[in-house]
Structures are given as structure tokens and as C-alpha cells.
Amino acid sequence: MSTAPRRSLVPERAREEDRELLRRYHEGGDTGAREALIQRHLPLVRSLARRYAGRGEALEDIEQVGAIGLIKAIDRFELKRDVSLATYATPNVVGEIKRHFRDKGWAIRVPRALQELNASMSGAIERLTGKLGRSPSIAEIADELKTSPEEVLEAMEVGSAYSTVSLSAGAGDEELDPLETIGDEDVEFERSEHRAALAPALNRLAPREREILRMRFEEGLPQTQIAQRIGLSQMHVSRLIRKSLTVMREELLRAPPGTSP
Amino acid sequence: MRHHEERIELEAPLSGDFQAVVRLIIGGIAERVDFAFEEIDDLQLAVERLLAEAGQVGSVRLSFEVGEAGIRTRVGPLSETAVADALRDGDVQPGQLTLRRILQTVVDSFGVEESADGRIVVRLEKLKGVP
Numbered sequence: 296m297s298t299a300p301r302r303s304l305v306p307e308r309a310r311e312e313d314r315e316l317l318r319r320y321h322e323g324g325d326t327g328a329r330e331a332l333i334q335r336h337l338p339l340v341r342s343l344a345r346r347y348a349g350r351g352e353a354l355e356d357i358e359q360v361g362a363i364g365l366i367k368a369i370d371r372f373e374l375k376r377d378v379s380l381a382t383y384a385t386p387n388v389v390g391e392i393k394r395h396f397r398d399k400g401w402a403i404r405v406p407r408a409l410q411e412l413n414a415s416m417s418g419a420i421e422r423l424t425g426k427l428g429r430s431p432s433i434a435e436i437a438d439e440l441k442t443s444p445e446e447v448l449e450a451m452e453v454g455s456a457y458s459t460v461s462l463s464a465g466a467g468d469e470e471l472d473p474l475e476t477i478g479d480e481d482v483e484f485e486r487s488e489h490r491a492a493l494a495p496a497l498n499r500l501a502p503r504e505r506e507i508l509r510m511r512f513e514e515g516l517p518q519t520q521i522a523q524r525i526g527l528s529q530m531h532v533s534r535l536i537r538k539s540l541t542v543m544r545e546e547l548l549r550a551p552p553g554t555s556p
Numbered sequence: 557m558r559h560h561e562e563r564i565e566l567e568a569p570l571s572g573d574f575q576a577v578v579r580l581i582i583g584g585i586a587e588r589v590d591f592a593f594e595e596i597d598d599l600q601l602a603v604e605r606l607l608a609e610a611g612q613v614g615s616v617r618l619s620f621e622v623g624e625a626g627i628r629t630r631v632g633p634l635s636e637t638a639v640a641d642a643l644r645d646g647d648v649q650p651g652q653l654t655l656r657r658i659l660q661t662v663v664d665s666f667g668v669e670e671s672a673d674g675r676i677v678v679r680l681e682k683l684k685g686v687p
Contacts, residue, residue: 420593430594433587448583451596452576512653512661518594533597537604543653544608 309335313380317372326498332369332380333362333502339381340365343388347396353414355531357392359538362501364391412450415440417528424519424529451530504539511536562622569615575604578618585620586627591684598662599682603631605658606678610634626664626684632677640676643668 313335319328340361348354368384376383419439423431437444500508507525510516518536522529564585568574579600586596603618610616610631621628643656643666659666659680669677 430592432590432592433583433596434590436593444587445584448580448587451583451593452580508653512657515661518597529594533594537601540601540605540653540658541608 310379314374317369317374317380320369321372321374329369330502333366336365336369336381336384337362339384340388343385344392347392352396353417353531355527356534357395359501359504359535360395361388361392364388366499366501367391409446409450409453412440412442412446413453416447416450417530420529421522430517430519430529500539500542504535507532507535508539561628564620564622566618566620567615568618570607570610571612575607578603578607582620582629585622586682589622589624589627589684591627591682595682595684599627599629599680602659602662602666602680602682603629605655606631606634606639606680609639609655624684626682629680629682630669630677631680632669633671633673633675634678635675639678640668643678 313332316328316332316335319325320332341358344354344357344361347357364387365384368380368387371387372380372383416436419436420431423435423439427435431439433444433447437447440447503525507521510521510524511518516524518529518532522532525532527535566578566581568578582600582603583596586599591599607616616631616634619630639655643659662682663680664683665681667679669679671677
């Protein structure tokens with residue numbers, strides 16, 4: 296029985312567009328092309344992140360970590376490779392997510408009750424903010440969740456207990472499930488609408504994080520308003536701000552003197 | 557900030573391992589004066605970024621004066637070169653985020669005081685219910 300050659304799941308046109316953008320970025324230093332590549336492949340990151348949902352970590356956080364893997368893949372892609380960017384990026388994204396779970400050791404160190412409280416806090420804060428028209432106090436959150444203020448504070452800290460993710464660390468070398476090495480199909484997922492806000496010192500962050508920092512520190516918007524605009528929870532916005540500032544500072548320290556990060 | 561202020565002092569290692577403890581303590585103190593979730597987060601972020609500029613070696617003292625209107629926090633003594641440089645009121649490039657810019661956003665006022673040994677103490681004031 297003869298077998299027809301396996302048809303690539305990546306439409307040829309999308310693959311060509313990716314290669315053109317990669318060429319513009321790697322050969323011409325076009326950061327706009329890099330930005331476009333990130334946007335084009337964020338749906339892939341989302342689909343991979345969903346596989347790791349339900350393990351005590353917010354999906355949005357997993358997506359954020361996965362996006363770092365995507366950026367690394369774009370930066371390291373070699374044009375001579377006869378492989379699509381989606382295929383090349385998938386192990387990087389998955390490796391980054393797995394490393395995050397491993398480094399964080401969430402399931403081992405954090406009692407389940409606190410994980411659950413942390414997970415329910417986000418919704419409680421949103422409900423109370425809507426009801427009160429302001430950011431709720433800890434006592435109000437505790438009342439809403441029928442727990443003590445001390446436990447709410449502890450759960451807040453659980454949520455912010457991030458390990459720092461380096462942007463220049465090596466690619467993931469963890470063992471991958473066979474399915475995870477096939478990412479071509481995912482380029483057909485919905486396209487991101489996030490707008491890139493390019494600014495020299497922020498270039499190492501994903502577009503959404505840059506936009507959040509811009510809204511917080513340039514526009515001076517409170518987290519509640521940013522959360523509404525971006526469509527995330529206030530707690531998540533808070534975590535992204537902290538993590539982004541940490542990442543930026545590490546990048547600044549790594550940059551040779553006199554160079555722009 | 558009010559006639560009668562409670563005062564809490566803490567000395568903590570500068571290494572990152574203890575930052576979560578400092579955050580938790582700030583949360584506990586701010587909760588006692590009924591700060592909103594977002595206000596607590598702002599104060600925690602201010603202290604966290606300040607400590608990040610102060611390095612990882614040695615320890616730092618933090619004091620909290622708690623009144624009805626808010627919390628006055630003092631952090632230090634800190635190395636003047638590291639932190640004062642980050643707080644300097646200089647030209648900020650578009651898109652650049654300095655410690656000064658961050659503090660201007662998340663606390664109501666801040667200032668630098670000189671400690672007895674010539675180093676600096678940073679004062680942060682966060683008021684309750686100020687948008």
C-alpha cells in the first residue's frame with residue numbers, strides 16, 4: 296500500500312510569512328518583525344499552556360511563562376533550519392513551562408488549602424470591587440471567603456511566590472511528550488489582539504506586560520482599571536507587574552555597561 | 557499622620573529568601589489599618605523595589621509608623637550610591653522605568669533622610685483611600 300506524503304499542518308503561506316519575518320529580524324535586525332512573530336504565535340503558547348492548567352497555577356500565569364519560551368525560540372531560530380517556527384518553538388515553550396513548575400515546586404511546598412484559597416481570591420476580589428466600587432480590604436475579602444484576614448494574607452503571598460524566570464537561560468532540555476513536539480497545527484488558532492508598546496528598556500517583555508507597565512507607570516492607572524482594560528484579574532495584573540519589574544532589572548544588570556537593554 | 561501612632565520595627569536579611577516574609581509582615585500591618593488590597597500591594601511593591609536596589613548582602617531595618625491616615629515606612633540605612641542613584645531626579649528616557657518613577661506611582665510621598673553613619677534612609681508614605 297502506498298502512502299501519500301504527510302501534508303504539513305502549517306499552511307505553506309503562513310510558514311513562508313514566518314520565514315520572511317524571521318529573515319527580517321535575524322538578518323536586518325527588524326524588531327517589528329520579531330514583535331509580529333510573537334503575536335502570530337501567542338495562540339500556540341495558549342494552546343500549550345492549557346495542557347498544564349489545573350495544577351494549582353493560574354492559566355494566565357502559565358501562558359506568561361510559555362511566552363518567554365516563544366521569545367527565546369524566535370531569538371534563537373536559525374534560518375538554515377528546514378523546520379517551521381511553530382515546530383521549533385513548541386519544545387521551547389513546553390520546556391519553559393515545565394521548568395517553571397519544577398522551579399516553583401508549587402504542589403510540594405504549598406498546602407492545598409492555601410492553593411485553593413489563592414485560586415478563589417481572584418474571583419472574590421473581582422466581585423467585591425464590582426460591588427463596592429473600590430478595591431476591597433483584606434477583612435472584606437476574608438468575610439467574602441469565610442476565612443481569616445491572616446489566611447488571606449498568606450494566600451496572597453502564595454500567589455506572588457514566583458521564581459524569577461531568566462530570559463537568557465538555555466532552552467528546555469526536558470523530555471517531551473511526542474505530542475508536544477508537534478506544534479504546527481496551532482498556528483491556525485485565533486490571532487492575538489495585544490498591541491505592542493515598544494520602548495527600549497521594555498523590549499525584553501512580552502507585549503501585554505509592556506502595555507501593563509505603561510498603563511501603570513506612565514498613565515498612572517490603578518490595577519483595577521488595568522485589569523478591566525486588559526481582561527485579567529487584579530491579582531494577576533499585580534503579579535505581572537512585579538514579575539516584569541524583576542525581569543527588567545535582571546536584564547539591566549546583565550547588560551554590559553553603556554548598552555541599552 | 558495622627559496624634560497616636562503605633563510603631564513597628566523589623567530587621568531583615570537583604571537576601572531574596574526573606575522578601576516574602578517582609579511582604580507578609582507589610583500585609584499584616586496594612587491590614588490592621590484597613591488598607592485596600594491594592595494599597596497593600598502598592599506598599600509591598602515600593603519596599604520590594606527599594607530592597608532590590610539595596611543588594612543582597614547584609615541586613616536592613618524597616619520601621620512602620622501606623623496611623624489612622626496611613627503608614628509611614630522607613631527603610632535603611634542603605635548604601636547611598638546604590639539607592640540614591642536610582643532615586644535621583646534625572647532625565648528619564650521614554651519607556652524607562654526608574655525606581656523614582658515606580659515610587660512616584662505607588663506611594664503618596666517619599667524622601668531620603670541621612671542616617672547617623674552617613675548612609676541613607678528612605679521614607680515612604682502611603683495614605684489610606686487616596687486614589
